[in-house]
Amino acid sequence: MVTIYDVAKKTGYSITTVSRALNNYSDVSEKTKKVIVKTAEEMGYFPNSFARSLTMKKSFTLGVIFVEDLGVGMKHPFFSAVIEDFKRRVEKFGYDLIFINRYIGNEKKSYIDHAYYRGVDGIIVVCSNYDDPEVVKLIESPLPSVVLNVHTDKTNVVYSNNGHACELVMDHLFSLGHTKIAHIAGASDTFTGKERVNGYKLALDKYDIPFKDTYIVDGGYFSYEGGYEAMNRLLALDEVPTAVFASGDIMAMGAIKAIKDAGLTVPDDVSIVGFDDIELAKHITPSLTTIRQNTELIGKKAADLLINQINNKDEDYSAVMLPVELIVRESTQDITNKE
Amino acid sequence: MVTIYDVAKKTGYSITTVSRALNNYSDVSEKTKKVIVKTAEEMGYFPNSFARSLTMKKSFTLGVIFVEDLGVGMKHPFFSAVIEDFKRRVEKFGYDLIFINRYIGNEKKSYIDHAYYRGVDGIIVVCSNYDDPEVVKLIESPLPSVVLNVHTDKTNVVYSNNGHACELVMDHLFSLGHTKIAHIAGASDTFTGKERVNGYKLALDKYDIPFKDTYIVDGGYFSYEGGYEAMNRLLALDEVPTAVFASGDIMAMGAIKAIKDAGLTVPDDVSIVGFDDIELAKHITPSLTTIRQNTELIGKKAADLLINQINNKDEDYSAVMLPVELIVRESTQDITNKE
DNA sequence: CTGAAAGCGCTTACAG
């Protein structure tokens, strides 16, 4: 590896001047700057990020934390899409992404410890279960951070407008003539799960549809199996709903499967709405009516918030709520003229 | 931040001894080791990875490179699954993952430059287009690396047994009575694309089915749209195939859509086989008959190969070919008793 | 079993 010393020796300047020239400081003459930059290039010089981070107390590195309750990690289609967009955005500012887990070497540590060990300048947290004490510690720590799809005033947050989303879904179903509308809920210890249950209830109120306990079934942590079983419970009811709003696309897909397995058809017998608009939503049969979360905007906003926090430590925390969109496809049907 | 100096001062030992105690060296008395470890813990001490990496010339960091030709990055369901398993494996050895792109700060650099800048101990390369000169440079560099789904003797490789996979697919289709079997190929500049075209042709030979030019259509870079259009070309043929083997699940899904849009049915009119067994393959309608690549094993093997290479620089490169499995679902149908 | 010292490759006051 060629170091700053090698460049200094070759050009005859001191390492101080070389460093300043390479970092494009103003107080170096244009002429010597040119010489140094050219020589460095020829020699294939590269700064050593460790040495740089050590002196500057800044690593241009951001930690990504997936809380692994579901065990899917970066396989999760919604989160991985957000992270991909987040990554593209922060790269523009020179930041690289590093995954933070709960181990250092073989020893189990906390996320914070690991983040400090790796010297990240900030972290982005994506997970469903924010009650995890480790996550709480992380969010409340002074380390700049941004969390997705949750609300807290302890750090920066960005999330989709779940309330409006639920309203869009319910408006849509109601306009198609549905009143027996059930909800497959995401786990009650997740922010999104709770928010959407809320939104569902508010919409019922809006249309003066009485709320029925049996019409909310727990689908667990947004899994296919959870959706499948939840739907089976709805199908076993005396009064089977004509429409089901699932708190996530994967759960919706599980629900569709349950309906098919029961010998029924979507949307002829039951209309289904999902949430997320993952890549596959448009490719399944029937294609899924769902809420599109704007992953690109979420990733971009999260990046901007985090970088801004890093650069202005004293800044207040921000909460950004992003608009959503209802995507109508084949899984919902008008039943006003039916029977 | 509390440093080794703070721990030294508090315990009265030198930083040398503190360092050795904390790293569990044998030449420290049990007693002082205990005191130092305990004090360090109480003080919330953590090693600084930059200082450590700087002196040790080892970062316990691995670079992940997604070559972004398709622009999907970590959204790709197959690659993200492999990386997730790779990550879990390397974490056991104390390695963290960092994403490597082609920028440092704002300047466009090569992957290698970036990898050196970040001081990674090794890299894992996942991409489809290995002709990219940047990728070639990377693979041929002395930096320990492992690449997925490609063959080269310049570095470590791990890939699925494409030849056997194709045989399984064709055996299956042939046993169901199909002889008019077409292939939707992955881009010809990808290793997997080429390998599977080969396997397809070999299997035709095996069954003495004459090869028809028109029965191989290019599906591009394994995309849904590519599969859709390729299938449309097949449907326009005078003699429409009764079965189609697509080089990837996403392409297969595009093909299924094209068939539906043409008013035909899978598998009644055309049987479809995919490749990968991504999460969704079993959830679409009809569920997809496909080749399961063992992502867990691929990730794990890649991790072991890379870590082994890092620890034994002189070791020869390895090529590991992993077994595959045919998963028969609803998208293929027996036509022996048909018509 | 323990410690003083050098060195890893940078950046940044400070001095001129």
Next chain:
DNA sequence: CTGAAAGCGCTTACAG
């Protein structure tokens, strides 16, 4: 505009 020196927080010969 340029350079000598200190310091970031570690590890590792070397010496005792």
